[in-house]
Amino acid sequence: MLITKIYKTEEIDKAADELRKGELIAFPTETVYGLGADATNEQAVKRVYLAKGRPSDNPLIVTVSSFEMMKQYVDDISEDAQKLIRHFWPGSLTLIFKIKPGSLSKAVTGGLETAAFRMPDNSVTRNLIDLAGVPLVGPSANSSGKPSPTTAKHVFHDLEGRIAGIVDDGPTTVGVESTILDMSSEVPAILRPGAVLGEEIEQLLGKKILFDRHKVGKTETPKAPGMKYKHYAPDAQVLIVKHEDWQAALEWAKNRAESVGVMALKADLGVNLPNNCIFYDLGTDIHTASQRLFAGLRYFDNEQAVNWILAAAFPEKDLGAAYMNRLRKSAGDSFFENSKLS
Numbered sequence: 001m002l003i004t005k006i007y008k009t010e011e012i013d014k015a016a017d018e019l020r021k022g023e024l025i026a027f028p029t030e031t032v033y034g035l036g037a038d039a040t041n042e043q044a045v046k047r048v049y050l051a052k053g054r055p056s057d058n059p060l061i062v063t064v065s066s067f068e069m070m071k072q073y074v075d076d077i078s079e080d081a082q083k084l085i086r087h088f089w090p091g092s093l094t095l096i097f098k099i100k101p102g103s104l105s106k107a108v109t110g111g112l113e114t115a116a117f118r119m120p121d122n123s124v125t126r127n128l129i130d131l132a133g134v135p136l137v138g139p140s141a142n143s144s145g146k147p148s149p150t151t152a153k154h155v156f157h158d159l160e161g162r163i164a165g166i167v168d169d170g171p172t173t174v175g176v177e178s179t180i181l182d183m184s185s186e187v188p189a190i191l192r193p194g195a196v197l198g199e200e201i202e203q204l205l206g207k208k209i210l211f212d213r214h215k216v217g218k219t220e221t222p223k224a225p226g227m228k229y230k231h232y233a234p235d236a237q238v239l240i241v242k243h244e245d246w247q248a249a250l251e252w253a254k255n256r257a258e259s260v261g262v263m264a265l266k267a268d269l270g271v272n273l274p275n276n277c278i279f280y281d282l283g284t285d286i287h288t289a290s291q292r293l294f295a296g297l298r299y300f301d302n303e304q305a306v307n308w309i310l311a312a313a314f315p316e317k318d319l320g321a322a323y324m325n326r327l328r329k330s331a332g333d334s335f336f337e338n339s340k341l342s
């Protein structure tokens, strides 16, 4: 067992030393915490899969601190891609490109001819990458299958003893992972919705892109390999509650013998919460709800041990598409009204 150190943002030089030695260091971003390892060190990258319990065919994002750093791996960066980078980097947009053959190890790409690149909107992490002098692989720093971590404490809970350290920069601001846009296909396609919206991308490029490629049928292989696995699932069963169903849902909760977790905006609920319900406040709007979603799921698992979590639905547009994409997965797509409740 390793001793997992918590580094303050002033101590990133020490964290960078560990990365150069091939150790694993979790880092903050604006979306969720990432699990960093030297992307050019195959042994270090392999240990990321072990630490997370991640299936080895699920490729990793390459986290860079500059456009120059990415150009070491990609030859053909279209005019459109350059526009996107100028406008959205650093930020919550991950771009997939064909890479120079052999420039990244199979451990990073999962054997694909493409790789995903992202420059996070967090200067501490960009400095960490500069100090390490290499790009870092950066999957979310959770145990595979669990909600993504939005605080250093979440990372510590999942990965203590498995990684050398965590750089703590407080809670993340966006809360859901980056938008993934495939630039290696004829028409750019969104593989995972995030805070950078498809509509914003279309507006910037002045052309249509493909949406909803993350919603594939059961027999198709998802384009983002990670999307086929169970995801974001707490131990409790999550039920998604539409705005108009809260009264019925709380009535159902009230008649249960055990405690029930409730994640919602205060405005959703109207009056009194039954005594056996434990409230987790999602704040005031879709932005605060996205920021707090994963923390709420973890709160009910790690601090309350409830069997059921009722969680507020949002309209599936704008940031709501990203929020609902994660919430649907965490609930196995169960909604309050159509679940078979006993």
Ligand code: TXA
Pocket (backbone or CB within 6 Å): 029, 031, 032, 033, 034, 035, 058, 059, 060, 061, 094, 096, 109, 112, 114, 115, 116, 118, 120, 138, 139, 140, 141, 176, 177, 178, 180, 191, 223, 224, 225, 226, 227
């Ligand atoms: O916001 C984020 O993107 C966070 C922070 C830490 O940067 N990272 C993150 O990484 O969410 P991860 O590994 O949890 O999710 C990356 C997703 C996976 O579903 C993976 O299958 C997909 O990106 N992916 C990676 N490389 C790919 C490629 N070449 N083609 C298609 N999908 C790819």
Ligand code: MG
Pocket (backbone or CB within 6 Å): 139, 140, 148
């Ligand atoms: Mg992840």
